[in-house]
Amino acid sequence: MTASARPPRPTLLGQNQYGKAETRVVRVVRDGDTHHIRDLNVSVALSGAMDEVHLSGSNANVLTTDTTKNTVYAFAQKYGVTAPEAFAARLARHFVSSQDAIGRARIRVEEYAWDRIEGTDGAPVTGHSFVRGGRETRTAEVVHDGSSWQVLAGLKDLVVLNSTDSEFWGFAKDPYTTLKETTDRILATEVHARWRFADGLPVEGEGAPEWDAVYAEVRGHLLAAFAGTYSLSLQQTLFAMGSRVIEQVPGIDEVRLSLPNKHHFLVDLEPFGLKNDNEVYFAADRPYGLIEGTVLREGATAAIPTD
Structure with missing residues (x-):
């Protein structure tokens, strides 16, 4: 039906727009x-x-x-x-x-915004390691039964990114595998971490940790391990992050990490006659890989819930 052949309508088209969002x-x-x-x-x-x-x-x-x-x-x-x-x-x-x-x-x-991950001297750790601008959320959970204490500290929503020094290849393949191997990729995640203090550690008074200082120290070790690990998998990075905390902070026996893989895929610009030498990426928010794991001090028993 042509426009001129349309029957009259008792309605009018008002303001309208269309496009691609986000x-x-x-x-x-x-x-x-x-x-x-x-x-x-x-x-x-x-x-x-x-x-x-x-x-x-x-x-x-x-x-x-x-x-x-x-x-x-x-x-x-x-x-x-x-x-x-x-x-x-x-x-x-x-x-x-x-x-x-x-x-x-x-x-x-x-x-x-992304800020460069800095070392304890205030200088950038690398030229390609970043932390999302703005602060993460600090968490704490204390369980007390009248005689014993369990203290879990942590953080969530700490977004970090390495724009290189990450590979992913040699993985298992089946008829449904389409992911291409890569020797240079963006590695980004949103760190959710909890750490458990050793049983018997005083919670208050003499001998108790300086909680704010320990939090800053653990956060710094998590960031330093992320930035300093040449990563062949996010699992490898997870273990390096947890291990550094255990090795550097004597009062912590267990670190539980949940690291969603914030995928960055190279955009195919060939249809437009343009090359893309690891410069323009599509940042996908879902679905995403979710890597989770616990790192323990030798001799300790896991006690942080996995959910």
Whole structure:
């Protein structure tokens, strides 16, 4: 049915827009051994001469939402990412100027900050190890039955990332395996850790730990182990993190770690005539691999719940 043949309707089409929401793009700039990261969440909304797609189903004026997603990735590679305002302006200008039917483009960008992981001297541990800006949540659980104590301390939502020094290959394969082996990948996780203090350790008064200082010390060891481990698997990194805490903090007998693998996949830019030399990634939030494990001091018995 043509537009002119449509029967009259007692309704009118009001304001409308469409686009691709929350395109996650991570841009890595490699300046020798020092890397720089811009981590964005980009939402595109387009409007203009879009009556017919609503009224008759004609897609003639519709630039697909998949195309807007691809444009975000391609522009991240072609032009780089500086300030989010500048990146959004470039995208908006492109969509409005490249399509006659598009009269308005709204680009919303969220940027997630990454700070370099620093050693105890305040200097960066590496040029490629980062911790998400903002603080994690500190946790504590104390169990007392009138005579004995169990103290669990911990943290959650500590987001960390290595932009290199991570490989994943040599894994088992079956007919359903599609994951490609890699010798250079982004390794990122959101650390959830709990550590149990030794039985009999005084909780209050003389001999009790300086809790704030111990928390800062354990956090520092977790970060240092993550940054300093050349990783062949997230499991290997988990063991290195727990082991460093056990080896460096005498009062802790057990460390329980839960590390979701925050996957970063290389975007295929070949359809747009662009190379992607480990520079532009899609940051997937789900589904994700979940790596969990406990590291114990020799002779200790596991007591931290696994759920």
